[in-house]
Structure formats: structure tokens, C-alpha cells
Amino acid sequence: MTDYPITDYDDAYANGAHIPGAADFPPRWTAMAESFRDELKNAGRARLDLAYGPASRNRFDLFLPEGTPKGLAVFVHGGYWKAFDKSVWSHLASGPLAHGYAVAMPSYTLCPDNSISGIAREIAAAIGAAAQEVTGPIRLTGHSAGGQLVTRMISGTPLLPAEVLSRIVGVTSISGVHDLRPLMRTEMNDILNTDAAEAQTESPVLLAPLAPIPVMAWVGADERPEFVRQNRALYEMWRGFETPMQICEEAGKHHFDVIDGLSDPEHPLCRAFLGLEG
Template sequence: MTDYPITDYDDAYANGAHIDGAAEFPPRWTAQAETFRAQLGQAGRARLDLSYGPAPSNHLDLFLPEGRPKGLAVFVHGGYWKAFDKSYWSHLAAGPLAHGFAVAMPSYTLCPGNRISGIAREIAAAISLAAGEVDGPVRLTGHSAGGQLVTRMISGAALLAGDVLDRIAGVTSISGVHDLRPLQRTGMNDVLAIGAAEAQAESPLLLVPLASIPVMAWVGADERPEFVRQNRALYEVWRGFPMPVQMHEEAGKHHFDVIDGLADADHPLCRAFLGLEG
């Protein structure tokens, strides 16, 4: 466990150093995602590299279910706003697709080529583009940095047009970093360049939700204590607003495998994300 007050912020937010076999996860994700895209492409159900903006990374993949979509599910990847892209995560669309949802997965311009505030605006543009392609309710989920990005979509200064915001039926933050202020004390901030004003404006924990949208704050029980604390903090603060907020700490899961449940149509994470009972 992390002792408080924190004396080593880099260690407090280090994930791979505390996960056995951490280096094996990215190549595994890549292989699973490539296989998934190939299968969906052969079935004519993958629309890859749709442009949502002018930057080189402003592309998203849209995966389609069999038959007319029931709505749109959006997954925003993590990597501390400075690593990865959409190509690592395609297989996580399997769960929502099985329930009849189309799934959008955007890439975005990573830091230091962008600021966190700029990434949030790119994600808003990606969601808006995808929402124009798929009718029905929109559900957002994101992992780690992606958890911050999806909760930012529904709090603080509005980034989404009203007609898109009105369609958001639920938001699931998975291991989200909802308060950026501690990251200012890490070595990562040499790349992220978070200042006091940006931390205030882009930390969902410090912002007022824009609408009464159901929120699930999900985290692995075996994650670094700071991720568990950040998850609990969003739940405790946001449940003070007139909106449905739930929290779940999944037993036996760490930061790299907590997302696996999205790929399983019957897993509680996938069902919670889609607003399904049980």
C-alpha cells in the first residue's frame, strides 16, 4: 500500500513496475487487436481510420454489429496521454458488439505534441463524428487517462454540442485519473506539462457534471493505491450531485487486466458499461 502523505509520486503512479509480466501485455494486446480487426474486416463490419479532425492522429475505427446498431459505444484508451493508439484495443469491442452496439475507438495526438486539454477537445470531435454515423444512445468508457477523458466529456466547460451530450446514456471510467494535480509532482510532467490552471480546468474531480448522466467508477482492487483512491474520490464527490453514480472495485484485477471484461459480453464490466441489469 502507498503511505500517505506520498513521498514518491513516480512510484505511486507506476503501474508496470508492480505487475508481474507487465512487458508481455502490449504485444498481447496488439496481436489480439490485429486478429479482431481482420475478422471484422472480412465480415464487412469494420470501418477503419475514419478522419475526425486535421491532425495525423485524428482517426477512429468504427466496428459494426450484425444488424442495425442499438446505439454507439466509445472506448478511449489510456497510456498517460503520451502512449498507445487505437490499434492496441480493437478486441475490447467484442462485448458491446455482441449486445448490438457499434463501437468507436479513436486515436488522439499524444503529449508532448498536445496538451491534455487539447486531447479532450480531440476526443469530443471523435465522439461527435461517430455519433453522426450511428443513431441511438451513446455510451462512453475509457481506461486510465481515458477515464479522465470520458468523465471530462460530461463535466466542466462543455466540449460536446448539446444534441450529442443529450444522447449520452452512461459513462464508465475504468481506473481513471480524475485529479491531475498529483501528476504535477511526477517525472511524467516533463512530457505532460500540466500547470495549475490546466489541472483545475481538466480534472473531473474538481468540476461540476453537466447533466444527470449515470456514471460507473470501476477499478481493479489490486491496482496501485492511488488509482483506487482516485476512483473512490470521483464516486464520493460526484454522488453529491443529482446524478446516479456507482463504484466497483473488481477483485483480483490490476491496471493492465481490469479492461479485459469489456471483451466479454457476459462480464459485469461490459454489462455495467452498456447499462444492462445484473
């Protein structure tokens, strides 16, 4: 458990060191994602490496359901804004696809070649590009750093065009880091280069929602205490606005397996993301 006040911020935000078999997760994700992409490519339902900007990582994959999409679901990956890309997470699209949603998964330019605020602008561009490919309602979800990025899309200084923002009907943050200020005290900030000004403009807990879009704040109950606290912080801060807020601390889940529910069309996480009851 993390003791408060925090004396070791690096440990407070370290996940792998506290998860048994942590090193096995990334290769497992990568293999599952590759198999999923191959299956969708063979079925003619995968459009890969679509450009949304000029940088080499300004690309997104778009997975299509059978028949006309009901809308667009967007998943933004985590990795503390400094690791991973879209290719690791493709299999998580299977849940929304089963319910008839097209799923877009963008990569983005990582820190230190980018800033967190710059990444947010790239994600906004990616969502805008995907929105041109698929009509209907838009739902956003993201894990860890991705949770910060999707909640940033609907708060603070507007990043999305008004016509895209108006199509967003739900946002699900999974284990999101919604307050950047503690990260300024970690060694990883040598890569993130976040300062007080950026923490103010990019921390959703310090920002006002732009519209009363329903938000689910989801976290694993067995995650590091700081992730549970960050999740609660978003819920507590934003429920003071008109934003309909829900919170879930999923029993038995840690930071690396809490996202698994997206791949299961009947899992409560997937259903919550898609606004389905039960």
C-alpha cells in the same frame, strides 16, 4: 502499498513495475486487436481510419454489429496521455458488439505534441464524428487517462455539442485519473506539461457534471492505491450532485487486466457499461 502522505509520486503512479509480466501485456493486446480487426474486416463490419480532424492521429475505427446498431459505444484508450493508439484495443469491442452496439475507438494527438486539454477537445470531436455515423444512445468508457477523458466529456466547460451530450446515457470510467494535480509532481509531467490552471479545468473531481448521466467508477482492487483512491474520489465528489453514481473495486484485477471484462459480453464490466442488469 502507497504510504500517505505520498513521498514518491513517480512510484505511486507506476503500474508496470508492480505487475508481474507487465512487458508481455502490450504485445498480447496488439496481437489480439489485429486478429479481431482482420475478422471484422473480412465480415465487412469494420470501417477503419475514419477522419474526425486534420491531425494525423485524428482518426477513429468503427466496428459494426450484425444488423442495425442499438446505439454507439465509445472506448477511449489510456497510456497517460502520452502512449498507445486505437490499434492496440480493437478486441475490447467484442463485448458491446455482441449486445448490438456499434463501437468507435479513436486515436488522439499525444503529449507533448498536445496538452491534456487539447486531447479532450480532440476526443470531443471524435465522439461528435462517430455520433454522425450511428444513431441512438451513446455510451462512453475509457481506461486510465481515457477514464479522465470520458468523464471530462460530461463535466466542466462543455466540449460536446448539446445534441451529442443529450444522447449520452451512461459513462464508465475504468481506473480513471480524475485529479491531475498529483501528476504535476511526477517526472512524466516533463511530457504532460500540466500546470495548476489546466489541472483545475481538466480534473473531473474538481468539476460539476453537466447533466445527471449515470456514471460507473470501476477499478481493480489490486491496482496501485492511488488508482483506487482516484476512483473513490470521483464517486465521492460526484455523488453529491444529481448524477447517479456506482462504484466497483473488482477483486483480483490490476491496472493491465481490469479492462479485459469489456471483451466478454457477459462480464459484469461489459454489462455495467451497457446499462444491463446483473
